Amino acid sequence: MQNQSTEDYIKGIYQLRRRTGAAVSTSDLARHLKVGDGSVTDMVKRLSAKKLLNYVPYKGVTLTEVGVKLAMKTIRRHRLWEMFLVRHLGYSWDEVHEEAERLEHVTSLELEERLDRALGSPSVDPHGDPIPTREGELKELIHPSVAECREGGRYRIARVSDESPEVLQYLKKLGLTLNKRIAIKQMIKFDGSVIVEWNKREIFLSGLMARNIFVEEA
């Protein structure tokens, strides 16, 4: 098993790459991990020596096959823990990320299996993010954000960005949680905000909020 830093670097690279598609720059990774640029260059060389990633100076890093495996393993553990904390310990979806961020690094294969079994092998985490399989397969679901919906459409909330606890807290307060069914009442072009209907109430969502909620046609 690898240590906390290694796993967080590899996971970070995987996630940044999913967003940009290209090689991940050391400075983007530094920002993501909240460490200095020089520290990343340093660490990235060591991870490259361990064959977890390919590093081309001034060009950025990409994960090797082994690296992707490790990313999958870490993400799987993270999301299983999030799910477990919600279902079995009464956490709400805005409280689990931090905990899972630490637990993911001290989870044996045995524990991973037992978490999975206790949850009935869930396919998504509390934020709607897919959980990689035991074998490391991850099918990314591509859902449009509320900001990209058509007026009058009816949708199911399929995923919510887990970036900020505040967004999650706010949505919880509104009642807009996973799998809730909403209708798009009005798209306000001017600032990208959206008015949705849920439970017979009209809810106003800022443009930023709308871009953090992902839906599926209902």
Added chain:
Amino acid sequence: MQNQSTEDYIKGIYQLRRRTGAAVSTSDLARHLKVGDGSVTDMVKRLSAKKLLNYVPYKGVTLTEVGVKLAMKTIRRHRLWEMFLVRHLGYSWDEVHEEAERLEHVTSLELEERLDRALGSPSVDPHGDPIPTREGELKELIHPSVAECREGGRYRIARVSDESPEVLQYLKKLGLTLNKRIAIKQMIKFDGSVIVEWNKREIFLSGLMARNIFVEEA
């Protein structure tokens, strides 16, 4: 919160001290933690600077009040996790120590509270060891070992040494788990072994085994 090494050192000191009563020598601690003697001297100086313990060269270490608090917190988390893994994830008592040894260091106060609540504030762990309270109070229960029992006596198994997984596995196979009621059939002076009766069967326990099972008069 402290890091893994710090917590394991402090916990180790607490546990060694409970057994011997006196200040803990650096070499005993080194053996316990499986690190070199010199490493312990090194670390112990740092922990002393942090006011977690008092270190007198050549005399050994004792925990400060703050140190004892940290030991209690760590032991509480360890034992709550052991209990949780057994009750909620189907682990058996010989499989939980290693897992808890890592989980104890990444457990927030919030998580500690939720584990405790989910378990109904248990007073002992799966091995019969008492769980410190939220406030850090620990009442050590003093039970005689089977090796110290009187022939013909009837007892309840109150605690089992969690030192070795083998002992625990063996006892599990025999069916001699916590709270089981046994009768002492014969104490064999020659080698300290004991024959006990449980569930209408006679079970032979080696001297070493007998010294690792602790009981309460029934």
Added chain:
DNA sequence: ATATATATTTAGGTAAGCCTAAATAATCGA
């Protein structure tokens, strides 16, 4: 194309935790 701005790496340091071997202190036996 060249100067300037920005991104990235290098260099030199630090702290934590470990190791081994040498030095020294404490303890024990006769």
Added chain:
DNA sequence: TCGATTATTTAGGCTTACCTAAATATATAT
């Protein structure tokens, strides 16, 4: 009580993962 044995500390090193500032490479704008 003195010499030998044992326990403990010191010294010198190592690796990991950070930091900051200086140097250098790359990208951008005129």
